[in-house]
Amino acid sequence: MYFNSIIFAKLSKMTLKETEEYFAQEILMQYDQNEANSIAKIALQFLLGLNNINYSLEYRTTVPQQAFAEINEYVKRLQLGEPIQYIIGEAHFMGFNFQVSPQVLIPRRETEELVALIVQENMQKRALKVLDVCTGSGCIAIALKKLLKDAEISAIDISKEALAIARENAIKLKTKVKFYAIDILETQDLTLGHFDVIVSNPPYVTESEKKRMHANVIQHEPHLALFVEDANPLIFYNKITALATANLLPNGRLYFEINEKFAKEVSDILEFHNFSNIIVHNDMQGKARIISGKMKN
Ligand SMILES: C[S@@+](CC[C@H](N)C(=O)[O-])C[C@H]1O[C@@H](n2cnc3c(N)ncnc32)[C@H](O)[C@@H]1O
Structure with a gap:
């Protein structure tokens, strides 16, 4: 050099x-x-x-x-306004180096807290089966595979471009994750099997919140990864929770990253689907950022 x-x-x-x-x-x-x-x-x-x-x-x-x-x-x-992570083509997440491009969201600090919570609550369990819905760069799935050593991890995204990057990240970081191109909103039933943990950081920024966002996010990060319509901001939470009731094993856990504005509404969705132990976790800035719940027996 x-x-x-x-x-x-x-x-x-x-x-x-x-x-x-x-x-x-x-x-x-x-x-x-x-x-x-x-x-x-x-x-x-x-x-x-x-x-x-x-x-x-x-x-x-x-x-x-x-x-x-x-x-x-x-x-x-x-x-x-181009983010430094897209310029250099990489971002740090949970101590690992992930390849990123404008086709994937840049992994966020809050999402590290989601991964840390899942690891903390599940590290005693062996051969955990995990599904990451809306995987993007694969950061959640791959970090979980690294940190929960004998876990079996599957991950879904609608974007073929994002999945190509996620696959490269898995190879570069020497992990085995199964990736699937699936539109979660169009899926009637997930035929991927049953899981101990389902996690998702889905798109959750409403169109009306766009105005208050940093220009570099709006101009450079993929809108498919970020935005939901004002008329139906909880579309992903409704769909993923409903699918989780059929695809979680007894006592399985569901983890969501959420828009802090909708903590009550997402809790209600989990309650409606009979989840127990529903907990809203604040992030380091004190904002409601994660919801977890346990599937009843
Ligand atoms: C907020 S990003 C999360 C990316 C990554 N998991 C993370 O935490 O950085 C949301 C992801 O959802 C994907 N997505 C959007 N609509 C989808 C759909 N209908 N079905 C599956 N994935 C979808 C996007 O391509 C994007 O990668």
């Missing part, structure tokens, strides 16, 4: 620290200072091929002049 080039190092003027400051400064119109600093670090680590430790070691070293064409290209794309 660039740091191996003594010739270029001699030509350059800015240290890595100064370059990071310059980079962050250039994207301050789009991000607050903390976000800008962390994006600058992610971008420079990627561009210069440095891991966390090497990044610190090289912090006072000059950045080769040659690297600045790409650095400025990244800055330009960030200024136009």
Whole structure:
């Protein structure tokens, strides 16, 4: 990588620290200072091929002049609102590196909390059968496979492009997950078998909430992954809960990531379908973000 080039190092003027400051400064119109600093670090680590430790070691070293064409290209794309994860083609989730593209949602911090809850509540059980509905990049399914070692994991998405990325992620992360192209809203019964856990982070942002969203989300992330109609915002929760009653084993558990506005409504759906132990879990920002329930015997 660039740091191996003594010739270029001699030509350059800015240290890595100064370059990071310059980079962050250039994207301050789009991000607050903390976000800008962390994006600058992610971008420079990627561009210069440095891991966390090497990044610190090289912090006072000059950045080769040659690297600045790409650095400025990244800055330009960030200024136009492109998320850094799509620029570098990867996102961190539960300590693993997932490949992402504009065909899949960028895995979110809240979704890590969903995975952590499932692991915490099910780690004692052996040979768990898990179904992830609306898998996108495969982040939930693959992270669960990594963390619940002998679990058998299946995952569904409507998008063939998303499934192609999810399959690549499973290969790259050396996990076995079965992926299926299924439109969950059109499925009358799931013939994939019975499961101990069904989890879903379905589209849940209403069209009317679009206005308050960051422009970079609306312009760059897949709308198929994000939005539901105002007239039927719970369409996925109704359908997936109904299917879960037929596809969960006795005492099986259902986990949803939810729109904080609809905690009561999603709880009611689970109650209507006779789930017990229905719990609303808040995320780290104190917002209702996860609902879990247990299938009655
Ligand atoms: C909010 S994203 C979740 C992605 C990933 N599980 C995560 O947590 O980052 C929702 C996913 O649902 C998929 N999806 C949308 N409509 C669907 C449908 N009718 N049937 C199955 N999947 C659908 C989208 O393609 C998208 O990948």
